[in-house]
Amino acid sequence: MTMKFKSLYNSERFLKIIFGLSLFIVLVMGGLAYRYIKELSDSFDEVQEAYQLHIELEKLLSALKDAESGKRGYIISKDSTFLEPLWVSGSELDLSLQRLKALTQGNPDQEEKIADLEIKIDNSLRIFEKTLQLAQKNEIESAEFISAFKEGRQNMNSVRFKVLEITTHESDLLGTKKERSSKSLSNAPMVVYYVLIFSLLILLLIYLQISKNLKILKEKNELLETFKESTTQSEIISKHGNWIWNIDDNTFEYSDNLYRLLGEEPQSFEPTLENFIAFTHPEDLDKLTEQVNKMMENEDLPFIHYRIIQKSGSIKHFKAYGKVLIDSDGHKKLLGTTADITDEIENYRLIEERNLELERNNKELASFNYVASHDLQEPLRKIQTFISRLEDKEQENLTDNGKLYIKRIKSSSARMRSLIDDLLQFSRTNKSEEAFEDSNINILLETAKHDLVEIISDTRARISSDSIPSMKVIPFQIKQLFSNLISNSLKYRRENVAPVISIRYSETHASEVPNLKYSKHSRYHTITIKDNGIGFDQEYAEQIFTLFSRLHNKNEYSGTGIGLSICKKIVENHNGYITAEGYPNQGSTFIVYLPITS
Template identity: 55%
Template sequence: MIKTLSNNISFLRTMLYISALVILVVGALTYRSITEVTKSSEMITHTYKVNVELEQVLSYLKDAETGQRGYIITNDSIFLEPYISGRSKINNSFAELKVLAKDNTTLTNSLKDLNLLINKRLLAFQTSYRSLPKNDIDDPAFIQNFKNGRVLMDSIRDQIKGAIAIQNNLLNQRNNEYKSDLMATPLLLFSLLLCSLLLMYAAYNSIYKNIKQLKATNEELEIFKESTNQSEIVSKHGSWTWNVKTNTFTYSDNLYRLLGEQPQSFKPTIENFLTYVHPEDVEQLSKQVEQMKENVELPYIYYRVVHKNGNVKHLKAYGKSLVNDEDETVLLGTTADITDEIISFKVLEERNAELERNNKELSSFNYVASHDLQEPLRKIQTFLSRLEDEEVDKLSPKGIRYIDRIKNAATRMRLLIDDLLQFSRSNKADKVFEDSNINLIFEAAKQDLAEVISAENAIITSDAFPSMKVIPFQIQQLFVNLLGNAIKYKAEGVIPKIEITHQVVEADKEDGITKPKNQFYHKLVFTDNGIGFDNTYAEQIFTLFNRLHNKDEYSGTGIGLSICKKIVENHKGYITAKGEPNKGATFTVFLPID
């Protein structure tokens, strides 16, 4: 949205520049057109003036010629007045014509020729009336001179008509140019004004769209502001900004609430803020604020504030600088109430301390189980053995049965203690992972079970295992428990057969791996032909002390598979079970590949 508005502002700015340019062009063209029209008008007026002056010259000559004739006929000198005044008038007209023709070479040359003819004609006038014999108009010299004057007058008339014809042609040309300028100027101005109107419409349309977008943006910003306020309230944090250039702060409403005050209840300054800080934290926080102003950054800092009601709250603050649209550096900060986290952390520390105490007690129990409990158990079994060897003949059948039950109970007690010790060992924190030869560990596990394997004639086959990074003694215990389970729960009259396979698999292709942290895993599958189990109990069999069979039918404490699960979890792996009654069971172990 912000990018769109920025583009629209750029568009409007461009429209403004183009409109200003069009206005300048319109003004320039208008000035040029007016200048051209004025020039055309001046040229037309100039041509008219030239024609008028030429007509005047011809008129003055005609007046002089008429006066000459009147003088010849009447011999009255008053008729010479047009001739006498005509000379000065002709000179004045020629002076005006020279000025008008200064930029016209053709007219200037024509005026020179015309001036020569006029001078000759005026000289002929003068010669005619001065050489005229008294009352003798039939004098041949006079007649000849008079005829010459007429010829000159015809030449002057033709010269003036030629000049006027040239000027008329020029006048027609200038009239056409004037009309063309008068027609082209409005058309051009109309076109430019039309373009201006189109640009104004485009700008108006863009402004209208921008106003709609701004309105929608303002509504979104109001919603976002309210959402932010609610989010700050729910998450117990507030925001603040520091303008580096103006050294001014702004606080969000919820930052005031974190201090136990109403929103905007005091001026947002460092001095006012420090009045709420716990007295023991004021000095440290003041130093951190000075470092913030120096580095324009605020790393995570922790301090306490005290509300007016005496409640102490733990706060955490962080700030990061940025540059705004006015090219000003602003530090944008967040302050969060972490009082609940501090309380939870203290509770967790107390629980960890309690857990540590429990672990120590458990270690003490392990010591008791491995030494103090086993010692009297060994004595019980020893004295039972002596009683059975030395006094069995003196016991009644009932007493013998009691001794057998005591022996069975003591054996189960020893198994239970051993399994508890194994389970305790699997929970110990000192787990050292080593690159191990799994084949050797597997052979060691079979040696631990050698007597049972031999007694049951069990057949065990396995793939070759690669080296793995494991806790060796725990993996050996895992093999012992799984192999021992498969032999223990054999089918009646059937030789136990156990097969172990290995392959490397991808986590996302195996159903038994949930939320994997590695991509590849070692997959170990233990398959037997024993009595199996109902698959409904596939998860239950890994529960501590859980048994699916009566203790009189099969020995065991219900701890073995729990130990297996714990060992696999220690290796960040997975173990699953699948069974079918009277057909056997399958245990699958997934160990991650680092």
Template identity: 50%
Template sequence: MIRKVFAKSAFFLRIIFVVGLFLILIIGGFTYRHIYNLTDSTKQVVSTYKVNVELEKVISYLKDAENGHRNYILTKDTTYLEPYLSAREKVNESFAELKEIANHGENQEENLKVLSKYIDALFTNFSETSTFISGDETLSEAFKTNFFEEKIIMDSIRQKVNEMIDFENSLLKKHQEQYQSNLKFTPLFLYLVLLITLVLIIISYYKINVDFKNIRLINSQLLIFKEAAVQLEIIGKHGNWVWHIDKEKYTFSDNLYRVLGEKPGSFVPTFENFISFVHPEDKEKFAKDVEDMMKNEDLPFIYYRIVQKDGTIKHIKGYGKLLINNEGEKRIVGNITDISDEIERFLEIEERNLELEKNNAELSEFNYVASHDLQEPLRKIQTFISRLEEKEAKNLSSFGSQYLERIKVSATRMRLLIDDLLQFSRTNKPDKEFVLTNLNELLENAKQDVTETILEKKAIITNDVLPTVLVIPFQVHQLFLNLLSNSLKYSKTAEAPVIKIEYSLINSKDDHNLINVSKSNYHKITFSDNGIGFEQQYAEQIFELFNRLHNKQEYSGTGVGLSICKKIIDNHNGVITAQGEPQVGSIFKIYLPE
């Protein structure tokens, strides 16, 4: 349970860690993107600025060339040609720079090509005009035409430069708008991500704090459990050991040393040191059992003896189980228990069992004597009483006849008592064989045994159909016979006995008489009569041996019959109850497990 709780907690923290790491990566990515966009925008601004500067330089150089060329036309002073001559070289340098930095698509490249043609045309025009000046043809129509084309070309150059500057400015504006849009969204997104990260950190902190409290509580419980385990080891005379097979290392608990009769930690925990305590006659078997532990995951209990240093021999019960962890490391975890007291008790029980067997044999011998040797002189006494009645009854006085009758009744009661005791002892015999039996047959046989009494008292017996049940047949026959005899014996003098035998299959939960029973369903057989009944306060006593509720002069019997019934029901793991009301009748309920 503890392992599952911490596994879930660790899994939860791993998820939070992964999510947090993912969010940090997202923040880093957006930060990098934001910086990259800012750098790109800066490059765009710088690039546009450089392009515009170079374009302005081109225009400026061309204007200088144009002005110098015009001053030369007017004055024919060659010193004015210096700006014109240097302008070409400067324009070429700026134009080369523009090709490097004005890399903004095909449109701008096309503009550079057109601008290059215009500049070439302008300088060609300058050269042609210079030719007219050297030939002093400044007033010719061709010169005028050429001079006018110079103005048109210069205007075209200015227009194209303005187009290029406008294009660069439009690109710059577009990049700035996109950058501003990103700049507005990025802080909000970063704030939300940071807020989520902060929430996750707070949750993680709370979870770690809760886990820490749980760990402290569990550690406290483990300390208590460890101390309790130590005390249990001492009380139960247990000892634990661990054998780390791969490392060839052993660990013994403190109480294992005590079981061996030594102080904790008094010797190094090794196999050789431990086996030195094993009884010489058990060492070979013990070593083999330990070897089997390495081959099998677990073994049944092993038993051996140890000899303490003072010579005391202890009987030990041991157990070991092979465990392999995720790294493939093997170890055997074992337990030893001092069972010397159990062995002593077992020997005592064995001795008592032998005494009981001897007593049972003597009891069987007594039963034999009771059934043969005691009954034989009793039969002779009854025979002589019978002959005395036949031949000497007339010669006896009234007191003699009265004494003879008492002797006769006592001998009869003695005969019944011996028969009942034999029957009771018979129900205690261990050789009880359960057979699937039809109870209707046993009931009919019991009726046949008391047929004479039924006819004599004109008894009416009705019964339901009884089931087929797993029982000890002769005992259940005796049960039915005793209950029928009991109802017939204690019937009313002036009223014919009416005996009803009813059957039903019930659940133990539905009957208050079935409390703390092992089975769910029971066969319920009820014997009810209209006899003299009894006081309900004696409902338990009537099942006790030799217990009689009525005077022996009024009703014959020995007080053993119902005791036999109780014993028979106990042998069948059932329940029997009695319910009575004086001068109304008796009800006996029998419960046999299904």
């Protein structure tokens, strides 16, 4: 949930929404502020109007007063200069009334009152006229004058009253208006302030977001810069160059290292197809041109291989590959990589040569095997057969010396036979994955014992063994291993001591055996073959497994020095390890470790 929100918060869309929303709010609040200010200025106008009305009414009143006092002055002094304000005020009164009418326009109440006032003023002026005429005729004492005079005073009072009424009404109006607008107007400064604060907040938020985005952009830019640099380095180290074919305008861009691969200074010539193809080996030119044409047609470049010749004359093998990329603006580009694989090809050639040599050697070895197995055995077999003929048929014709010589020839040829047999066995002990099969080791051990049954009974040996679990092995080799180890124990028995051989099984962790510490298998089957024979000095524990190595004179013991080498080879074929412990005149122990697979 928060993750979702966070990603929303970071998105460009969120920014747009916030921006739109805030724009709307600022507009709304701006509208409100405009309305408040408009209202304020309207009420100001109203106050102004009321004030104007007041002044006009005062002016009207004072004009009337001036006319009245002028008339009184004239009646007392008969000086006509006193009448001057009267003429002036007449026109002034008209003007004032006009203005009052204009000011009260739209307010029927006041209009009516002004109309009333106008009648009263007209009445006043008519009374002035009348009293003035009477005064000019010197009829001041007449009852007509006195009643007119009184009427004038009465009329004046009603004018004053009317003016008072209008002013009161106007201030009443102003009062209610003020009360109405003051409520909303008092909010106006707050609204403007809030709009300001809100706008600032939005501005801040947007600023923060933009600066954050800028930072991310900068980081990404730096990453891109680093990546570019490492690409340049990897181009140099792995001997490849990049190029871009801008398909829309058919132009090329070559990376610096592509020039270096051609043996040229970076960007030392125009990156055009023609300039590049000019380096191609003449024999590969047709092939490359065809590939390039195909590339132009299909806008794709599968793996191609060709040679170029640098200006220095050295020939290089190139491999190229390209793929179309459409950028965000919709421009199609073919991004290509060209690698110098000269070293690879040379190494491959070297390996191939060595493989051929190995094959030759193997063939020689195989034919040597054949020679050993067949051609060497044949004459030996005949020698032995002829000896047996001599012994059978010519025994009585031989002197004692002759019989001795025959005996010596016989034992030598027997020894030669066992040497050849063992050597053959050794060379045939090879590893082949197909030969591995799940085997019952106990049966293999029994078979090995069966092959040795004569010598076992002759020496009256006792052999005991644990039950050994099944393993995936090369069966005949494991049988050979048991056979060789048992016959080794029987061969090197102590004189006049019946051999006792015990074969034990256990499981061992690789870490417990120093030589297996770094092996890829963690657990090992451990088969221990212990005897009570002549043993050997521990310092020869390694040596006994090497080919033809013997610890004893061949006249004492009949070994060929190959049997244990075969054991070692068999165990190694099974990814195992064999070791020996010797105790002179007590016996020896052979330990075979075979990995527990699966």
